[in-house]
Amino acid sequence: DAGITQSPRHKVTETGTPVTLRCHQTENHRYMYWYRQDPGHGLRLIHYSYGVKDTDKGEVSDGYSVSRSKTEDFLLTLESATSSQTSVYFCAITPQLKNTEAFFGQGTRLTVV
Amino acid sequence: GENVEQHPSTLSVQEGDSAVIKCTYSDSASNYFPWYKQELGKGPQLIIDIRSNVGEKKDQRIAVTLNKTAKHFSLHITETQPEDSAVYFCAASPKTSYDKVIFGPGTSLSVIP
Numbered sequence: 001d002a003g004i005t006q007s008p009r010h011k012v013t014e015t016g017t018p019v020t021l022r023c024h025q026t027e028n029h030r031y032m033y034w035y036r037q038d039p040g041h042g043l044r045l046i047h048y049s050y051g052v053k054d055t056d057k058g059e060v061s062d063g064y065s066v067s068r069s070k071t072e073d074f075l076l077t078l079e080s081a082t083s084s085q086t087s088v089y090f091c092a093i094t095p096q097l098k099n100t101e102a103f104f105g106q107g108t109r110l111t112v113v
Numbered sequence: 114g115e116n117v118e119q120h121p122s123t124l125s126v127q128e129g130d131s132a133v134i135k136c137t138y139s140d141s142a143s144n145y146f147p148w149y150k151q152e153l154g155k156g157p158q159l160i161i162d163i164r165s166n167v168g169e170k171k172d173q174r175i176a177v178t179l180n181k182t183a184k185h186f187s188l189h190i191t192e193t194q195p196e197d198s199a200v201y202f203c204a205a206s207p208k209t210s211y212d213k214v215i216f217g218p219g220t221s222l223s224v225i226p
Contacts, residue, residue, distance in 0.1 A: 004156075031211065031212075033211060033212075040122075040218050041218055042117075042119075042202055042204075042216035042217050042218045042219050043157065043202065043216040044216070045212070045214070048211075048212050056212070058212070059114075059215075090156050090157070092156075092211070094211050097210045097211065097212065098208065098209045098210040098211075100211070101147075101159045101162075102147075102159065102211050102214075104156030104157050104158070105156050106154070106155055106156050107155075107156055
């Protein structure tokens with residue numbers, strides 16, 4: 001999986017609690033992305049990062065925040081988890097922004113009860 | 114914004130037969146169309162991509178065609194094998210950049226031995 005590690009791989013949490021998912025890469029790639037995958041919706045971009053401390057919103061960013069203090073780590077935080085955020089979350093990296101392949105992690109299955 | 118539709122949502126074929134997955138997109142400015150394969154429990158992996166200046170691209174048993182006028186593009190898999198069983202996602206981007214890629218909802222392909 002191109003040197004991408006997502007943690008945890010599975011998590012069950014209660015409604016209203018904060019949750020942080022971690023994406024760690026060993027490729028030293030500049031661009032990182034967080035997606036959520038839901039049946040019937042494919043992959044939807046939550047947030048992305050162009051580099052350290054440089055992040056922007058994707059198409060489904062409400063209720064999520066991100067941080068990138070080091071090149072290798074991109075954190076996704078659900079500030080107050082809701083049942084609608086039950087999903088599988090994928091991190092991806094690309095060496096460039098354009099004309100490049102995206103490499104995905106193995107995913108984190110999050111269940112909010 | 115861009116919207117990508119994908120059909121069928123599920124597809125079963127006999128081993129050795131061909132499989133075709135079709136996608137349509139809405140933004141005429143889209144010019145990059147990647148296809149991803151997701152095996153069970155794994156992250157998506159790029160299998161082939163096509164840019165708008167090309168009508169068809171082949172890679173062994175996989176081919177992708179693009180009709181920009183009709184805003185259609187398709188994935189063709191010939192001589193299917195059981196290891197082709199997976200979920201396939203098409204995607205489109207107006208700038209060949211991953212911060213703008215929109216994914217289709219996916220097609221679950223089953224190849225029956």
